[in-house]
Amino acid sequence: MxxxxxxxxxxxxxxxxxxxxxxxxxxxxxxxxxxxxxxxxxxxxxxxxxxxxxxxxxxxxxxxxxxxxxxxxxxxxxxxxxxxxxxxxxxxxxxxxxxxxxxxxxxxxxxxxxxxxxxxxxxxxxxxxxxxxxHRVNWLWINQDALNKAGGKAPTNFDEFFALADKFKAAGMTAVAHGGQPWQDATVFESVVLGVGGAKFFEDALVKLDAKALDSPTMLKSFDTLAKIKTYIDKDAAGRDWNLATAMVMNGKGGMQFMGDWAKGEFTAANKVAGKDYTCAPAPGTANAYTFxxxxxxxxxxxxxxxxxxxxxxxxxxxxxxxxxxxxxxxxxxxxxxxxxxxxxxxxxxxSMADFESTAKSGGLVASFAHGMAVPSATQGAIVDVIAKFMNSTMSSKDAVAALVKASKTK
CATH class of the missing domain: 3.40.190.10 (Periplasmic binding protein-like II)
Structure with a gap:
């Protein structure tokens, strides 16, 4: 600035x-x-x-x-x-x-x-x-009826997540409800990095901007995972506002959404009840972490x-x-x-209250990169641009990692 x-x-x-x-x-x-x-x-x-x-x-x-x-x-x-x-x-x-x-x-x-x-x-x-x-950012919101029909268990890792996404896709739903806006792309990305690498890796890479963490096999795997998630997003996602993606989960057109708990405000405003109409679960692999x-x-x-x-x-x-x-x-x-x-x-x-307290003690509490809590705005903007390009092109994971390292040096 x-x-x-x-x-x-x-x-x-x-x-x-x-x-x-x-x-x-x-x-x-x-x-x-x-x-x-x-x-x-x-x-x-x-x-x-x-x-x-x-x-x-x-x-x-x-x-x-x-x-x-x-x-x-x-x-x-x-x-x-x-x-x-x-x-x-x-x-x-x-x-x-x-x-x-x-x-x-x-x-x-x-x-x-x-x-x-x-x-x-x-x-x-x-x-x-x-x-x-x-706010807790690393939430996954799931349509309860669709989840019940698919076995009733929220995914705790990405293998389970993709298995559930396949079931939703087979049922004719958009498995991952998403809005193709850069900040939403970054929201999904940071939950993926947290789930793949854990809280310490997340902090090293996206808070401290450590070059070794950014240019690592773990970051490469994070982009590979994000690339697979892309295949479950519908073709009309470009430009969609986040609350419209939440509405897709609410009305059964979408199965799951990666989004912070402001999404719950939309469910509440529509008189939807947790455990009855929808499930809130930590994003895959992030049960012991909390991006705030x-x-x-x-x-x-x-x-x-x-x-x-x-x-x-x-x-x-x-x-x-x-x-x-x-x-x-x-x-x-x-x-x-x-x-x-x-x-x-x-x-x-x-x-959320219990996990905020427990992760503050355990070291699993980390600042959200995607939502302006971790790095200067110019650096954040450069990194988000890389993520958005990856989400909207055929850019390889390897090229994305290289671009991420370069973007992290933006002041």
Whole structure:
């Protein structure tokens, strides 16, 4: 991110803050059914505190379009009060001087947040962002009726996965429901790498970008596995939004989907029940690992007292047990903070909570590369381009590994 030349424009933030003191404008990309219900709860809480919520919603799964819109607003000196930003991107914006210190509203957060979460929300020891949840990315969603007809057992490794996919294909279904968008391709890829190589290999390759791990037989096998998965995806997948792929699993047109647990928000919004209408299972080979994706709101520099008060109230609302419970019940994720009751969460949610805690202790908890938690955005983008090219061409696994190694050096 190269914003230095335009940060003189940030002086205009104080004007914006003063002129729009009654408004709390929030940029996000939560526009699907389950996501929209989730963000509506935050709007409700802020309006109850006397603030005027201004929705700055930019559609497009993965947030690429939202980040483009955000950069344009910052360049013009007119950023929102808060924006949905996550992972290393929080530090990138903070380094540019764009974010505000909200530590005064976060006095007890160190006690409430796991260190792995708190560290992502801070810059130079000061809180600059508030976490709303923890998503598990390495899930496999399966149509329950189709699974029952195929023997009722979710696959625990890729041999079992392909055997089940063959049964779904024979039954006339699209075995793997998928949307041919780069971020979705990367989501499948990272679950494959985790399942083939394990958590340590995943961290070495896709978090530390270790050259030996990237250029290894294990990575070659990961691409070979991904190539086989491609053969179970329908020809109309190109450009399909993720929630439409989830709907395929929901309505029985698709058998399985690799997707984070925001997919569960779609099932919930459609009144579908885990264990009855669908199964949630760790992606093949990943039962003892957990790729995490933390949604968060970064707080931009505002000068006016009313704007600062609105920002502090927004941060406090996000971290309240009430919001963390209702938001995550709708979103499919789990609370980022401690002290939220598990009682209302279904079997998928409770499993996610238990696995988050256990993998944090075992070393199986790893940052999601595909969802902006692991590496700088420029590096991530270059690697995702390689994965997308592999998914949409006849590129060999060997050539993909070579391209991956080259892309990992992008700064």
């Amino acid at each position: 190269k914003l230095k030349p335009i940060f003189a424009a940030m002086a205009a933030v104080s004007v914006f803050g003063a002129a729009q003191a009654a408004e709390v404008e929030v940029l996000h990309w939560w526009t699907s059914g389950g996501e929209a219900k989730s963000v509506a709860e935050l709007k409700k809480m802020m309006e109850a505190k006397g603030h005027k919520w201004k929705d700055f919603a930019v559609a497009g799964g993965g947030g690429d379009a939202a980040m483009t819109a955000l950069k344009a607003r910052v360049v013009s000196g007119n950023p929102p009060v808060a924006a949905q930003i996550k992972g290393p991107s929080i530090q990138e914006w903070a380094r540019e001087g764009a974010l505000g210190d909200i530590s005064a509203a976060a006095t007890d957060w160190d006690k409430l947040l796991p260190k792995v979460v708190a560290d992502v929300m801070k810059y130079k020891g000061k809180y600059v962002a508030a976490p709303v949840n923890v 994706n933390i949604d968060s709101f970064a707080m931009f520099n505002v000068k006016a007292a009313d704007a600062k008060k609105g920002q502090a109230d927004l941060a406090a609302s996000i971290m309240s047990p009430e919001f963390q419970e209702v938001f995550n019940l709708n979103k499919g994720s789990i609370p980022a903070r401690a002290g939220v009751s598990k009682a209302k969460f279904d079997s998928c949610g409770q499993k």
